[in-house]
Amino acid sequence: MRMCCKNFGLQLARQESARILPPGSGFADDQLPGSHPCRQADFTTPWFRHWMDQLGLQPVYHRKLWEYAYIAQTLHACGMLADGRRGVGFGCGVEPLPSLFAALGCQMLATDAPETPEIRSAWAETGQYTTALESLFVPGIVDRERFLCLVETGRIDMNSIPDNMQGYDFCWSTCALEHLGTLERSIGFILASLRTIRSGGVAVHTTEYDFSPGPTTIESGPTVFFKRHSIEALVPLVAEAGGEIIGLDHGLGDMPLDRHLDLPPHAPDLRDRYDAFMAQWADAHPTPNLKASVDGLPVTCFGLAIRKR
Template sequence: MEKIVYDKDIFQGEFWIWGSKIHAENFLNKLRFLHIENSKHVLGILDNDISKSGKVLQGVNIYHPDKLPEGEFVGEGDLIVICASNKVLPDIVKAINRKFPKAQYCHYENIIYDHGRDFSNFFGDFMPYGDDRRVISRCCRRDDWERPDFVKYARDLHKYDTNHHIRKTWELTYIVEAIAKAGELRAGKRGLGFAVGEERLPSYFASLGIDVLASDLPVDDERALEWASSGQHAGGRLDKLWRHDLCSFELFKKHVRYRDIDMNHIPNDEHDYDFCWSTCAIEHVGNLALSLDFVKNMLSV
């Protein structure tokens, strides 16, 4: 596909969208998720379907390419983000080249799915795929296992397996990568883990000289019984939380302490940590409102 552009000034500015169906809705949702205001960046939506002309999609006006309102035009160097399936992509490219020969364009998948540019860097500093210095909240993706930084941390956790890509392992590795890229993965830092179960992260952080408070539900809490029965609750015992392949028990005891903490009731005397984490836990706090409360309250530590 020709005319694909990845210039940071263009992506920080204004652009048009071609297409008004589900692909466009998904793209606009991505922008909204990143707190990017459509009204400030999206000039309008172009669609050859005349029945869509004059309608609005998520606050953005839809125009037929041949019937733009007075004062609106797609000029030289303007960017069009094509939000449509690959099946119709060749026809849309032909239409753009015919109607707006001086415009630039790219397919939205080139922005969202690492086919050339990572969506996590959209509207940020221009970073080609493979550089990947920024980490944002997102879903598990198979292609992360091909990124050098991700592979490094997976191997550090002794969890890299080219034949088995497991979601839980992805979560632990992505947490480590996020902490590293925030500059906090080094000796002398302090981290707090919520609902740690028997996971590997406290041992890994201890191996780096990071002081860790590992926490979980009190062992006598009935909610902890199910986790304990499936080997996912250490019961406050450091020997069950320790992973011998990552550090010695002496080093582990030096850097890791345990405290019973209910994620719905974070104690006020735990604060001044450099980072905190939880994995596979927020969905178990009770309901969506409590999950949101935890996200806000954890910022106090």
């Protein structure tokens, strides 16, 4: 039954791939995505196609790709991706965003967890842990000399961001904050990240989101999940910290793949179907999907965009 469901999902994704714009036809407009779950409609936009082209990635219905495009488009629409802008990334691992932002002229501090096994285990086990500046450099996105000039790395405990880490134009994290041990710590990180950016700056974070109707979820352990009520509880907390959540919308989408829930197993060997970069993610994100059953819970990604007043 599970394999029938997975095969159906793959066939549905192939059928729906015609909705994704062809190479070279995308463009980064001024559309601000807002704060919402991963939805199929975003994959059909000019901005999704544009950022996939800029990253040199084959666009498929994969929520990791959505995270990259969502973060880039949000920062672009807010005027953050320009020469001289300064950004800091948290839990960057081996993601391509520092290379992309450097190509656009931004000065970047790409950080990862300190050398403590308790904090980094969730990333290190899946090859997503930054070990050197070179591991963040993606040929084809940015010139190597430009990259080395604009990007530096650092070790930052996301549970304890230094008080003197301030003045950046923007900050971001890509599904990293759910690995801090508890939901309370994840919320604490979101609020603390606002201290790193200036007034008018933007914070963009993606995280795991449990959209089941019940009130309970996993709130402690290697990976925790946000729910609608925990996202809504952030609104006054963010306001108190001097920020405003942009365009909050909990809609899950109404297109075919928005209604498909991928079931375990999530680890077939699909490396040969990925390009060179996505092969690095094969263990952590092996099966392209927008929504999946994880520990019996329906889960997707949620994008959170915050503007600091």
